[in-house]
Amino acid sequence: xxxxxxxxxxxxxxxxxxxxxxxxxxxxxxxxxxxxxxxxxxxxxxxxxxxxxxxxxxxxxxxxxxxxxxxxxxxxxxxxxxxxxxxxxxxxxxxxxxxxxxxxxxxxxxxxxxxxxx
Numbered sequence: 229x230x231x232x233x234x235x236x237x238x239x240x241x242x243x244x245x246x247x248x249x250x251x252x253x254x255x256x257x258x259x260x261x262x263x264x265x266x267x268x269x270x271x272x273x274x275x276x277x278x279x280x281x282x283x284x285x286x287x288x289x290x291x292x293x294x295x296x297x298x299x300x301x302x303x304x305x306x307x308x309x310x311x312x313x314x315x316x317x318x319x320x321x322x323x324x325x326x327x328x329x330x331x332x333x334x335x336x337x338x339x340x341x342x343x344x345x346x
Contacts, residue, residue, distance in 0.1 A: 255312040257293050259304065260335060262323040263311055264290040269319035276319070279310055283320075290323055292335075 273284030297307035
């Protein structure tokens with residue numbers, strides 16, 4: 229459970245308190261950026277507190293910034309700042325692999341599924 233409570237409970241902690249008042253991290257992430265745990269994140273992820281540890285627990289499989297935000301019920305901006313920090317610290321990495329230079333088919337399928345669900 230995140231510090232934002234169950235659905236409908238409202239915020240327990242203000243977003244700026246979670247990010248230390250920052251609205252951006254040094255590493256900028258797009259909504260669709262796929263991230264995954266590094267070996268350091270695998271090894272020491274359970275030691276991290278609160279949202280940082282929850283994010284690493286979710287990353288047992290690669291996920292997008294938007295998915296992490298939604299699953300933890302964190303505002304997207306907060307998730308982006310925390311993920312950027314985790315990338316800078318070496319716990320998380322970005323999946324930049326694209327052999328063809330074209331969007332990943334799985335990403336396009338997920339986008340299509342999300343649009344159809346609307």
